[in-house]
Amino acid sequence: MLFAASRRGVITVPQLEALGVPQETSYRRCLPGRPWQRLLPGVVLLRTGEPTRRQLLEGALLYCGADAIITGLESCRRQGLKREVRTDEPVHLLLPAHLKTMSCDYVLVERTTRMPVPVHRDGLPLAPAPRAVLDECRRLPDHPPVRALLAEAVQQLGLDPAELSTELETGSRRGTAVPRAVLREIARGARSAAxxxxxxxxxxxxxxxxxxxxxxxxxxxxxxxxxxxxxxxxxxxxxxxxxxxxxxxxxxxxxxxxxxxxxxxxxxxxxxxxxxxxxxxxxxxxxxxxxxxxxxxxxxxxxxxxxxxx
Known part of the structure; x- marks a missing residue:
């Protein structure tokens, strides 16, 4: 019954309590050697062992609440970008600016006044590709990784450089100098990182x-x-x-x-x-x-x- 109520084995402590499992029992079952594990504050995986990437995503969404949207590389990959996500890659989520949820463990929370309308893939709420690509680019400090990511986005996701430039100009100015310069290169004709x-x-x-x-x-x-x-x-x-x-x-x-x-x-x-x-x-x-x-x-x-x- 508990697994059926979960999201691929991931569930919150309040949900467990509503199903008749006291908080103390939930936390006790997450202790070393016990059958469950804690993913995030108030979020439990109903088994031991290494969580799958999808279980980490479900945990991040449960931790941040119903308004959360996945952005960055994870969103890009699930919309067609042929790039593997590293095992230590954080789950980057967008939240409305008025919410107070903080980044924690593997979850990177970005609060914004420009919440996009999500696209859904396999039941996951994703930031549209132009926003997701640029959210990731703003976190990268150097030209080579930004150039590589933007070129892959243009080639593999079919994104229009003009659309990317418009998204960049509309959003926050923080971290935009490098992607702005790379987009100028792409607009002049570069279609690959090289x-x-x-x-x-x-x-x-x-x-x-x-x-x-x-x-x-x-x-x-x-x-x-x-x-x-x-x-x-x-x-x-x-x-x-x-x-x-x-x-x-x-x-x-x-x-x-x-x-x-x-x-x-x-x-x-x-x-x-x-x-x-x-x-x-x-x-x-x-x-x-x-x-x-x-x-x-x-x-x-x-x-x-x-x-x-x-």
Whole structure:
């Protein structure tokens, strides 16, 4: 009967008392060696052993009350972000500003005057993805993790950078400087964490500024590729090719086909794996400068940047 009244084995002490279990009995059963365990103040798991992530979520929601909404990485993951939650990742909850519940143990409570309308997945109240992503970003101190998370959100959740910017401007200004800068990068064309780093690295080359993520066609209008960076004046492409995406099947075959189209069209190409952007920045800069100069020394092939006039 007790388990049936619980949420996946998680229940509050007042609920147990209403079912005929005195408070003293509930707390006694949570002592070492006894059959239950305390998750949070006033919240009990009706078994021993390591709680599941879902049981931790249920406990956090019971601790914070009916108005609580899950935000941050947990919300993003349950809406499609392909990123594992660490075992020590706190459960980040939003609560109306007038409530006094405090953060405790694994629960991070954020009180706000801008409570979103939740979306529900598998019975859990979640902050909408744009809010959840930015709530997490505001807790991250450095550019690389913010850049990675925002790029993944754009790619995997289909979020519009303009929508993210609007959400950022509407909410609290606390912790927004880094995500604001990264969103400006994304608005300029970066669609991966590596591309954001690449944009900064390109500026060290002293070469003319390229365009990012524009289609290139041959002289007959046939599609060639959408390079990460493109220097139209010399028909030079730079691709940031991650092993995970480009060198797994079927990504490997697609990359080969793309490179063959570049070669057939006479386009100069440099490929860089993301790890080299940070581990060997000077070497990458040298590669880009050398390739650009070589491209400039040969006749430009008759390829066209989509959307550009002759």
């Amino acid at each position: 591309e954001g780093v690449a944009m900064a690295l390109w500026r060290r080359t002293g070469l003319p500024e390229p365009v990012w993520n524009f289609e290139v066609h041959d002289e007959h209008g046939r599609y060639i590729a959408t390079p990460d960076a493109w220097c139209d004046e010399v028909a030079f492409a730079w691709e940031i090719d991650s092993y995970e995406f480009h060198f797994g099947q079927p990504g490997y075959a697609a990359t080969l086909a793309r490179n063959n189209r570049y070669a057939a069209a006479g386009i100069a190409l440099v490929q860089t794996v993301p790890s080299r952007l940070r581990s060997e920045p000077r070497a990458v800069v040298a590669d880009l400068v050398s390739a650009y100069r070589a491209a400039a020394a040969r006749p430009r092939p008759p390829v066209k940047l989509a959307g550009r006039q002759e």
